[in-house]
Amino acid sequence: MEQKIKISFFDAKEYDKDSFNLANSNDGYDIKFYDTKLSEDTYKLAVGSDVICIFVNDEVNQAVIDGLVESGVKLIALRCAGYNNVDIEYAFGKIHIVNVPAYSPYAVAEHAMALLLTSVRRIHKAYIRTKDFNFSLNGLTGFDLHGKTVGVVGTGKIGRIFIDICRGFGMHVIAYDKFPAKDSEIDYVSLEELWQSSDIISFHCPLTDENRHMVNKDTIRKMKKGVVLLNTSRGALIDSEALLEGIKERQIGAACLDVYEEESDVFFHDFSGHIVEDDTLARLISMPNVIVTSHQAFLTKEALTNIADTTLMNVKVFLEEGRCNNEVCYKCTKLGNCTQEHKAKCF
Numbered sequence: 001m002e003q004k005i006k007i008s009f010f011d012a013k014e015y016d017k018d019s020f021n022l023a024n025s026n027d028g029y030d031i032k033f034y035d036t037k038l039s040e041d042t043y044k045l046a047v048g049s050d051v052i053c054i055f056v057n058d059e060v061n062q063a064v065i066d067g068l069v070e071s072g073v074k075l076i077a078l079r080c081a082g083y084n085n086v087d088i089e090y091a092f093g094k095i096h097i098v099n100v101p102a103y104s105p106y107a108v109a110e111h112a113m114a115l116l117l118t119s120v121r122r123i124h125k126a127y128i129r130t131k132d133f134n135f136s137l138n139g140l141t142g143f144d145l146h147g148k149t150v151g152v153v154g155t156g157k158i159g160r161i162f163i164d165i166c167r168g169f170g171m172h173v174i175a176y177d178k179f180p181a182k183d184s185e186i187d188y189v190s191l192e193e194l195w196q197s198s199d200i201i202s203f204h205c206p207l208t209d210e211n212r213h214m215v216n217k218d219t220i221r222k223m224k225k226g227v228v229l230l231n232t233s234r235g236a237l238i239d240s241e242a243l244l245e246g247i248k249e250r251q252i253g254a255a256c257l258d259v260y261e262e263e264s265d266v267f268f269h270d271f272s273g274h275i276v277e278d279d280t281l282a283r284l285i286s287m288p289n290v291i292v293t294s295h296q297a298f299l300t301k302e303a304l305t306n307i308a309d310t311t312l313m314n315v316k317v318f319l320e321e322g323r324c325n326n327e328v329c330y331k332c333t334k335l336g337n338c339t340q341e342h343k344a345k346c347f
Contacts, residue, residue, distance in 0.1 A: 004030040005319060007077070008049040010038040010058050013268065015304055016079075020053075023308035027316060037264070043067040051075045051315050056295065057264035060086040069094050075318055079311045080298075082234060083328055084207040092330035093347050098314040099328050102157050104303035109161040111297035112202055112232045115256035119228065119291050120145065146170035151198030153191075153214075154205025154233065155181050162202060174198065177205070195222040200230065207234035215239060220246040226253035232297040235261035240280045247287055254289040258297045267294040 009020065012033035024031060032049070036042050038058035044067065046052050052073055054060065060076065065087060068076070076086065078099040091097055118124050121142040129136070150166045152159050152175040163173050163186065174189045174197060191214075194201070201223070205211065215229065215238040229252060231238055240261055246252040260267065262278055276282050284290050310326070318324040322345060329346035
């Protein structure tokens with residue numbers, strides 16, 4: 001009898017289990033779901049597994065990579081696009097990594113617009129009021145999106161879809177990307193001009209050492225007074241302390257955050273009956289012009305289906321054919337213009 005491929009699944013939530021069990025009905029992999037996140041304390045749960053499946057807050061540092069290799073794990077399958085939580089440079093030559101580069105860019109882009117509309121039209125406040133039969137309009141004045149300038153940082157699939165949505169509202173769009181999309185009608189500008197000209201700024205780029213805390217006390221000073229910031233990408237793009245100060249100084253008019261730089265020990269968990277020890281997050285949430293959602297922009301039925309299908313397909317192709325179009329490696333990422341066509345493994 002042929003031995004089933006074993007997959008250890010970390011930081012598993014009920015929606016993960018539902019979507020992956022459905023996707024796995026034909027492949028028949030032996031999947032073990034763990035509620036705990038992957039870390040130096042938990043990687044031994046993967047002993048005997050061929051593959052581990054991880055998400056954005058799992059920790060894959062040098063010690064974890066060494067432990068996984070020693071445990072016989074052949075592949076790290078990310079069920080997300082981002083991989084800033086993985087030391088891909090150290091992993092090169094030791095263990096292969098695959099990701100899901102596009103699960104539903106519409107889900108994330110639409111959530112960003114939902115946050116923006118909720119904020120500028122005070123929908124969240126109106127919802128709470130009318131629950132108490134308070135139908136006063138005092139304090140609910142918003143502003144038109146039509147005619148406003150939105151700066152989009154990052155013009156990958158999600159960023160371009162968000163641009164299309166903004167254009168549908170009659171907004172003027174400018175954008176910045178280190179690698180501008182060729183043959184596009186996008187109006188690219190420098191970051192300096194984007195900070196200075198945008199009424200609204202939305203982030204749709206991966207996190208790198210270069211852009212960590214790209215929103216900081218210095219860049220906030222360059223922005224328009226009253227600017228609205230949207231972040232559905234990675235939390236550490238924004239210096240949270242600087243953001244808080246910018247809000248208190250009335251330089252930032254509103255912030256809509258689906259991600260937070262210290263989210264790994266908070267997001268995806270229920271702390272409603274507990275005291276949250278992260279003072280910065282608590283202060284941000286207390287601000288009347290801040291909306292925080294817990295990394296849920298990806299969470300649609302369509303996205304979950306695509307994530308599960310693509311993740312298991314990555315595993316299947318890699319183990320059967322010895323290569324995968326969605327392999328991530330240090331050289332590809334570091335160079336940015338890798339010519340690797342993924343007809344073979346990256347190493």
